[in-house]
Amino acid sequence: MGKTLVLALAILLGAVVVAGAVVLRPTGFGQCVGVVSAEIERDNPTATLDPRDVEVQAAKVCSGYEGN
Numbered sequence: 001m002g003k004t005l006v007l008a009l010a011i012l013l014g015a016v017v018v019a020g021a022v023v024l025r026p027t028g029f030g031q032c033v034g035v036v037s038a039e040i041e042r043d044n045p046t047a048t049l050d051p052r053d054v055e056v057q058a059a060k061v062c063s064g065y066e067g068n
Helices: 002-024 028-043 051-063
Strands: none
């Protein structure tokens, strides 16, 4: 019974690791926001930019939002 319990726990742990990797994998949108945010910050290195404003602006670009 001890070996069966260890095997069951190993399988359960493996399943949790795989599920965690799938959930934590960045989405295409998240990757786009990261890339565009880096470009915005690199284009104007002397400005004091609020990271939240940069992310909002990047999210608008990635989503195709045309408004203000």
